[in-house]
Amino acid sequence: PVILAIESSCDETSASVIKDGKVLSNIIATQAVHEQYGGVVPELASRAHQQNIIPVVSQALLTANVTKSELSAVAFTRGPGLLGALLIGCSFAKSFALGLGIPIIEVNHMQAHILAHFIEDPKPEFPFLCLTVSGGHTQIVLVKSPLDMEVIGQTTDDAVGEAFDKTAKMLGLPYPGGPMLDKAAALGNPKAFAFPVGNMPGYDYSFSGIKTSVLYFLQKQVKENPAFVQENINDICASVQFTLIKTLLKKLVQASKDLNINQIAIAGGVSANSGLRHTLQEYAKKYNWQVYIPAFQYCTDNAAMIAMAAHFQFLEGDFATQYVSPEPRMKI
Ligand code: ATP
Ligand code: MG
């Protein structure tokens, strides 16, 4: 099958073409309009998707050297994400498929983040555990087969991506904060400062407390030395990042032991974090894990992962009807 896939859940408008499981194109338009607000403004995201979608889809078909008439199906992200943003991809996919007389496939964005691992080799073996870490989610997922996944642990409040972004903002780093904090952290001492993190039962997480502890810590230090943040920015970033990574991996280690699974993957935007990637390699040696880390371009939002999920769904005959609508809180 040749499938056109569209991603529009947040602030990336993306389209991809996949042929028999091989990704032929992956065009991503990142919306710059949100930078001046320090975060994604839903209404502006929706309008930018409207402007971007036709050029992005055209480019994806052109790059893949595929014409509309060759398409077998059109896939789109149904959720989770921002309603107004999802509506653009969903409506476009439905009308495009209707015009071409081909089926539509609704894809779960979080499932797709995990299936990004099947775009390139090496591919994880089933069952595997995937730590999905992004702007809106933090989950440990037991992946039994491409379309059979179970969330065994998750955050009870903020996502880890949010913790990265919000602490970065507090430190005066420009939006998007996560990648900026990562860069500064590479130059600092991870043991310079200690920050407490909430401990949740089982495989669950809590990341709302660290924001507050960083805030109070900074307020106290700045009172004594107004230049504290400027002078210690790298050490603060390294320490925050160290704490977040340690917390994430502690539960993953526990899950791996309990379930006796050593196939370990990471997915989602935060899996682009160099500290997390590096630490996971160390853990691979320590715990005898086989680790799978996606290529950078498949960590943050992209349509290639939606295409990959759609490919598996196509093979199962899992199609949607023209009555389908976005589901902002869609679960795995
Ligand atoms: P979700 O997938 O949960 O719906 P989303 O689509 O907004 O949320 P992604 O695009 O998957 O999230 O990931 C974006 C998040 O990844 C942001 O929080 C961003 O700061 C974070 N991120 C990206 N690169 C890095 C990095 N190098 N270090 C830390 N965080 C990063
Ligand atoms: Mg984004």
Ligand code: FE
């Ligand atoms: Fe995402």
